[in-house]
Amino acid sequence: MLTLGASAFLVLAHNQSFWKTFLSATGGMRLGNLPVYVGAFIALVLLFNAILTLVNFRFVIKPVLIALFLAGSAASYFMNEYGVVIDASMVQNVFETDSKEAHELLSWKMVQTVTLLGVLPSLLIWRLPLRFPPVQRGLLLKLGTVIVSLLAVAALLILLFKTLAPAVREHRELRFLLTPTNMFQATHGYLKRKWATPLVIAPLGTDAGRGAKWLPGARRTVTVIVVGETARSMNFSLNGYARQTNPLLSAQAGLINFHNVSSCGTATAVSVPCVFSGYERDDYTGDKAASREGLLDVLKHAGFDVLWRDNNSGCKGTCDRVRYEDLSQPTAGDPLCNAEECYDERLLRDLPRMIRDAKKDLVIVLHQKGSHGPAYWKRYPAAFNKFGPVCQTNELEQCSRESIIAAYDNSILYTDYVLSKTIDLLRAAERDGVDTAMLYFSDHGESLGEKNMYLHGAPYIISPAEQRSVPMMMWLSDGFRTRFRLDSSCLAARSDQEFSHDNVFHSVLGMLNVSTAVYNPKLDMVHACTREN
Known part of the structure; x- marks a missing residue:
């Protein structure tokens, strides 16, 4: 009775996102579909009951159920609140995020949800008196329960197959929404990698x-x-967005903006290693990237001095063998930091001096905090609070969608300022006798309420365009273009072509005229625009 009741509670209370998607996948709430809904509910309860029966032993079942209730309530909150799904990449984000990012996701509503769906049921389970039959009889009862439950599930699936098969096949996200099985398969996938x-x-x-x-x-x-x-990309005015979020970049002479670029993943933990790995998205895995050197290593082999400056949660392994500077920790009295974090302009600190004093050719990676949510309003100084009213809480349900977008747009406006200032610094360095270039791209996009989805991290196969479409732009000094014989008009003519993170590895090698067997000119955005070609 305990496992049956717990299974019903898990299926009903922890799976609002699953049922909402399931109802939509089967044609919406209709009286004629009632047998399908009831049958699917009973099938899932019996399936969970069969699984829980396998661990229904003294000193085991209570800790297992308590762990499921606590973890499932937290997972349910994030799926309901932000429209995220639970897969291996999301588990990776959990393990690899820093404390500041994790703190921004906490809220009173999360405490209420975990208390109601996790803590209180756990207390009830803990205090519940249980009686177990003798061992031999108990094993027979468990075996019978598992067999009967699975036979009933099979019978229901056969009866409902005509409706369930198309829904499951066309809506693959359902398996990422069913709690707690999504947590197990996601954790297994992450640990396996x-x-x-x-x-x-x-x-x-x-x-x-x-x-x-x-x-x-x-x-x-x-x-x-x-x-x-x-x-x-769709919130950059350079790409046609109605709000003027790029007033400075739009005035930068020589800037080449690529309008149609897709990311390798929908989360930093996937996209950053992928883009520097040299693997194309269809061939990329975290294991492959971790087991091989990447772009920064190739540049070191070619004799460049490589530096990674970080204002985020690390480089996800891509900078392990090059110089690294963490600029994300606030220091007292620093005008580019607040009490919790630092603004991206800090990445430019001492950059002119570093360029002036360098003895070798430099490649510098600046890893921004950018527009990381849900606390978008924290990503920029007060001077960039242009669009409003602004959402100033991480409990997004308390804000209108317009105020969430306004805060996000202000963070893009600040990125515009930081990138434009970077170009100004590089232009000044050219006057001091250094040939300079800048390449900018985002790791992934963001959902801002489209289809009731927020934040990012959706499995790529079902991810919306908002999480995959990213900005990319390039600026080359006159001396850089002349030395490497790059034709700006040709590059500008390619700005509407379809590119992706797959092109970054080879384009950096191409624009720096690095000769190596791992370079693929077909994936180099600038190759066709060198004057000899």
Whole structure:
């Protein structure tokens, strides 16, 4: 009786997102569909009952149910509140996020939900007196319960197959929404990848060298790669957005903006390793990226001094073998920080001096905090609070969608300022005898209420365009264009072509004229626009 009651509670109380999607997938709430809804409910209860019966032993069943109620209530809150789903990438985000990002997701509504659906049922379970039959009779009862439950599930699936099969096939997200099975399969997927990471890192591009455009005695070069965070392309006025979110970049001479770019993943923990790995999205896995050197290593092999400056939660393994600076920790009295975090402009601190004093050609990666939610209003200084009214709570249900978007747009406005200032610094460095370039792209996009989804991290196969469509832009100094024979008009003519994160690895090698066997000119955005081509 305990496992049956617990199964019914889990299916009913912890699966609002699942049932909402299931009703939509089967044609919506209609009286004629009532047998399907009741049958699916009974089938899931019996399936859960069969699984829980396998662990229905003294000193085992209570801790298992309490753990399920507590974890399931938290998962249910995030799925209901933000429209996220639970998969291996989401579990990876949980393990790899920092304390500040995690704190922004906490709210009183989460406490209420976990208390109501997790803590109170757990207390009831803990205090519930249980009687167990003798061992032999108990095993027979358990075996009978499992067999009868599974036979009943099979019979219901056969009866409802005509309706259920198309719904499940066309709505693959259902398996990511069913709690607690989604948590188990997601955790298993994450741990399988984590434990499979080899200790030996395979070399990549050790043959890398400078091409013919690197003339002896030529000026030094500095290339800045800016990795944005949670910026979606449709909120950039450079891409046609109605609000003027890019007033400074739109006035930057020589800026080339690519309008049609897709990300490798929908979360930082996937996209950042992917974009620097050299693997195309269809061939990428976290195991492969972790077991091999990446773009920054190839650049080191080619003789560049490589530096990663971070204002986020780390580089996800991509910068393990290059210089690293963490600029995300606030210091007292720093005008570019508040009590909790620092603004992205801090990434530019001392950059002119570093460029001036460098002895080698530099590649600098700036990893932004960008537009990371749900606390969008914290991502920019007060001077950039242009659009409003602004949502100033992480409990997004308390805010209108317009105020959420306004806060997000202000964060894009601040990114516009930081990128424009980066270009100004590089232009000034050119006047001091350094050839400079900047490449910017975001790691993934963001949902802002479309289809009742918020934040990011949806499985790629079912992710909306808002989470996959990212901004990308390039700026080249006159000296950089001349040295590497790059045609700006040609690049501008390619701005509407379809590109993705797959192009970044090879485009960086191409624009810096790095010769290596791992370079693929077909994926190089600038290859067709070098003057000899």
